[in-house]
Amino acid sequence: MKRISAVVVLSLAAISAAHAQSAGQWVVNAGWSHFAPQGSSDPLTVNALGQSTVLTGSGGTISSGDTLGLTATYFVTDHIAVATAMGLPPTWHLNGSGTLSGIGELGTARAWSPAIIMNYYFGEPNARFRPYLGAGATYTWFSNVKLSNPVSTGQILYSPVVGTALEGPTTVSLSKSFAPVINGGLIYNINSHWSISASVAYSWVSTRATLTTQSSVGTVTSTSKFKVNPIVTFLGVGYRF
Template sequence: MKRIYAAAVMSIAAVSAAHAQSAGQLVINAGWSHFSPQGSSDPLTVNALGQSAVMAGSGATISSGDTFGLTASYYVTDHISADTEMGVPPTWHLNGSGTLAGAGELGTARAWSPAILVNYHFGEPNARLRPYLGAGVTYTWFSNVKLSNAVSGGQILASPAVGTALEGPTSVSLSQSFAPVVNAGLTYNIDSHWSIGASIAYSWLTTKATLTTQSSVGTVTSTTKLKVNPIVTFLSVGYRF
């Protein structure tokens, strides 16, 4: 009987260890990521004929979006993991607000924002349910930037004071930037390899948009700062190696 009891205890211990998230393990998570901007924008500043003027009341907002997310987590210790977060870059839809609300969608861009984080996982390595907290940094750049007709033709620069003199073919550039990230999450270990997870992250992300218009009176540059500050939620399935 003692031998049977000892064997049972050893079997339970082996099963528990199989569920462990411990030092040296690699976990890959894939799933659905939701991007929800919380920020705003500064009014558009127009530079023309050697003078600068703020377009009072102008603004822009970025729509929420969904995309495929992917993370790779390496456990440095039983409680600390180094994570790389990436995925299919979501498309940002920039919409006019305030005095630019009538222009509707101003443009779109794909936002690339991979992140590196360090997470601390609470509980024992063999626990089925493990919450975690972490922090890190993301780097954001853009591709496939497209302007709407109202912006690409410079029509948003028309005003009673100057008429259509500042209109013309317009291009745009969006600045690249680093931003800090904080996150929190929860992992449920199903068996020795599979798990499901949920996390939420916040980033203090800003970018500067510069419009360059070739008008009949010369080159016009218009700038604004977009405070994106997104909340990103991630629901995923993980596989542990």
């Protein structure tokens, strides 16, 4: 009976240890990611006819969005892990605000912003619940950039002074950028392989939009900086290797 009891105790201990996030293990998570911008934009600055004019009161906002989130985490030690966050890039919807609010949607862009984060996990490796905090960096660039008709034709450059002289076919470029990221979360271990995780992250992402318009009086460039500063929440299911 003593031998049987010892075997049972050792087996239970092994099962408990298998629940752990330990050094050398990988955890892959997939789930829902919500993107909620918290920043603002600078007024549009128009460079034309050798002069720069700030369109006071003009601006834009980026709407919230949802997408599929993916993370891959490698445990360097029982408490320190390196995570990569990615997933399907969300589509940003830029809407006019202030003097541009009547235009509605200014354009859309698909934002790619993979991140690398170093996390510290609290508690013992075999705990069911493991909270964590971390910091890292993200790199953001854009694809599938599309302008609405009032922007792509340069209609937003109409003014009582010059009329439609500054209007014309318009293209846009969005700058790429690195930004710091901070995050925190909680993991609940269901069994030796499966877990549920929830996290929230904040990053200081910004981009500069440059509009280039081919008007009847020459090339017109218009710029505005967008401080996106999103809060990103994630809820996913993980599998441990």
